[in-house]
Amino acid sequence: MAPDPLAVFTSPEGVENTPFEITTALADMTLQDTQALALRLVESLVKLKDESGEFRVPIPTGGFKVDSKSWNNWEWTQGVGLYGMWKLFEITGDTMVLGHIQAWFDFQFAKGTPTKNVNSMAPMLTLAYLYEHTGELKYRAYLESWAEFIMHGIPRTEEGGIQHITFRQVNEGELWDDTLMMSVLPLAKIGVLLKRPAYVEEAKRQFLLHIKYLVDRRTGLWYHGWTFLERHHFGAALWGRGNSWVTIAIPEFLSLLDLPQDDHLRVVLLSTLEQQAIALKKFQNANGLWHTLIDDPKSYLEVSASAGFSFGLLKSVRLGYLGKEYHEVGRKGLEAVVNNVNEKGLVQNVSFGTPMGANKDFYRKIRLTAMPYGQAMTLLCVVERMRQYL
Template identity: 40%
Template sequence: MNKQQQMTTLDRVVRGFCRLKNLDEVGVGNGFAINFEEWEWEIGVGLYGFWRFAEHQQDAALQQSILAWYEGQIARGLPEMQINTTAPMIALALVAGHHQRQDLLETVNDWADALLRDLPKTEEGGFQHVVKEQPNTGQLWDDTLFMTCLFLGVAGIVLKRRDLIDEASYQFLLHTRYLSDPVSGLWYHGWTFVDKHHFAGAFWARGNAWITVAIPEFIALMGEHLDASVRRYLSQVVSRQVRSLCELQAENGMWYTVLDDPLSPQESSATAGIAWGMLRGIRMGILDASVSAHALRAFEAVMARIDDEGIVREASRGTMLGWDIQYYCDIAMAPVPYAQALTILLLLEYEQGGWLSAD
């Protein structure tokens, strides 16, 4: 893919993201105004990708589009704080810091304080994966690190609060202890302190993708503010995970919904996330350059699943913790903002990592 092809594809995927109104609902607009109406994790990941695109383009109009969405949501009233409703706060913290908007910084600060004070904790002080559907008492989920802990770290940077960075670091370490398989380095979807097990014991692909992207992003976002020992440890964690991911990649470049079950459906949001995390890790020097062959094969597979309207196909809907493997296999496919965002970030990384062809 050359520069022109990359920009054309990127533009199409961004426009596809902006056309999404809600889950399973694609609008007809063709601009860069955000139409998604619900403040939830799905749009939170999407906004992070959109913000990175706007920042990369140095486009004030795109940045204003994001700001307008947040202002409208805040005026309407933010939902109750929990894990998934924290995801949109990641981009808000970046927007507030970029524009130095004191009102938005206050919103970020209040939300961060509420997380520390009010979010139920598991044993050992883990962030309980509370969602609107259920409290998930005593449960750690791998999604939490992207949805909540990236925000906490970014909030620590823009608010100059060391306590937030330290708490985010602790959550990464604690989740690694209970969710990372010591044999393969792959991550389980969840752990319960109540019954002491990993539910279905599934190595869920998108859950693993959240880790492949969250660790390099956390290290990059925190920069010099991250303890060297934490940086070194997390770098080894993701490197070990990626070695196993390379072994489990399908011949066509995709990953299966359940990584070690080739009978489960292949899934594009996980594939885009894993590929992005791999290329990001290579550029940062965390991952070995040999990983690039797997990442580039995945890149081509994702590109092949973008339709003419810029919608990334073969992405699965939101997924709760499953009690058996079949549950993960039965999750429906749909147009979703996070597949758009992960593909946007993959396309940006493809350019920034110097993978574009000269012709």
């Protein structure tokens, strides 16, 4: 199936970044400053709305548009937003942040859950942590239902890969790097939490299968997708945010499973992460950010991917997954990301949700707007910064 051109969300002349300069140095930020920034990000996140409706995406059957920008909706965008808030709650115990998370789930469950797919699975990662924290039984039924869908109900590609089906397209025979963050990581967490080893083993297999088909052996970076039907990588894009899901997911997965040092999967994931980190160090812009096409300096600089890279690198160095030489790469990225947060707490220069592109120009023209995942990915690396004060 051909990728959705998303023409309504592109501009023919391309997209320009909002200029920024380093005005806030991390070295000058206290723990209180950093926590205040995190709370400002949360405040703006829970107030996000698409007032004009310009970013609502029509479903193929017509008559309905999905709002992935506003907070009080259920899509992968809000799912990542929830996870960023959960990470802040874990380190601060802030009951207001916990209240926002619980209120979101209460509202969505009362409204009714959406159609199950790869992306709508994303909130289940935070729900698993919420159930673990509260013991609230009503959460368990949702976790079991959604995990069983990923295990046995979702369409599969050749070799049993999780087909990246979304509300918009079935994407027959397609693997996307997004899947690791949106469905595989939640499946692993639910498997650990509910003591379902089959879930964990399936998550392991999905990581290996996605590595097999999506890693670019020339650079160590990841292609956005692979089609088994036509046997190619679509536009062969080494897309920033898609790569950042990997930089986040691998250390999160490894820390969740706590595999032995000599475990073969652990060794493969660490080497895969290191190869990506080598490329990220090479392609980092002088100002600390990364381009939306990582190896294309003419594509715009994009902050959500940069935040994901900074978090993943900093966490991986802290846990010993990567060498200390990558700390400065992550620190420099974090400083640039922080300086893209405006006075309202909104993260600037974040690209809108991006389906599979048939060519690289598709990615260059995706519009920029504040999004829940931009807030959350920035939160992730700000929280990682807070750990340095502990």
